[in-house]
Amino acid sequence: MSPAPVLGLFPAEPDPVAGCPTCRDLARQREAARAAGDGSRVSDCNVLIRAHPHGPRPGGRRG
Numbered sequence: 740m741s742p743a744p745v746l747g748l749f750p751a752e753p754d755p756v757a758g759c760p761t762c763r764d765l766a767r768q769r770e771a772a773r774a775a776g777d778g779s780r781v782s783d784c785n786v787l788i789r790a791h792p793h794g795p796r797p798g799g800r801r802g
């Protein structure tokens with residue numbers, strides 16, 4: 740069996756960045772929009788999550 744193509748009608752949705760309250764909130768809004776069947780809003784949340792700026796990955800020991 741070959742894997743399903745990733746590119747197609749259903750673009751991958753961005754994952755909220757762990758530890759980012761804004762991304763987390765957007766993800767929750769996306770879930771609510773999906774539950775409500777509002778595909779337009781789901782897409783909007785995806786765009787916002789993708790566009791949300793984040794600095795360098797956390798985990799450094801700077802203190």
Ligand SMILES: [Zn+2]
Pocket residue numbers: 756759760761762763791792793
């Ligand atoms: Zn974020």
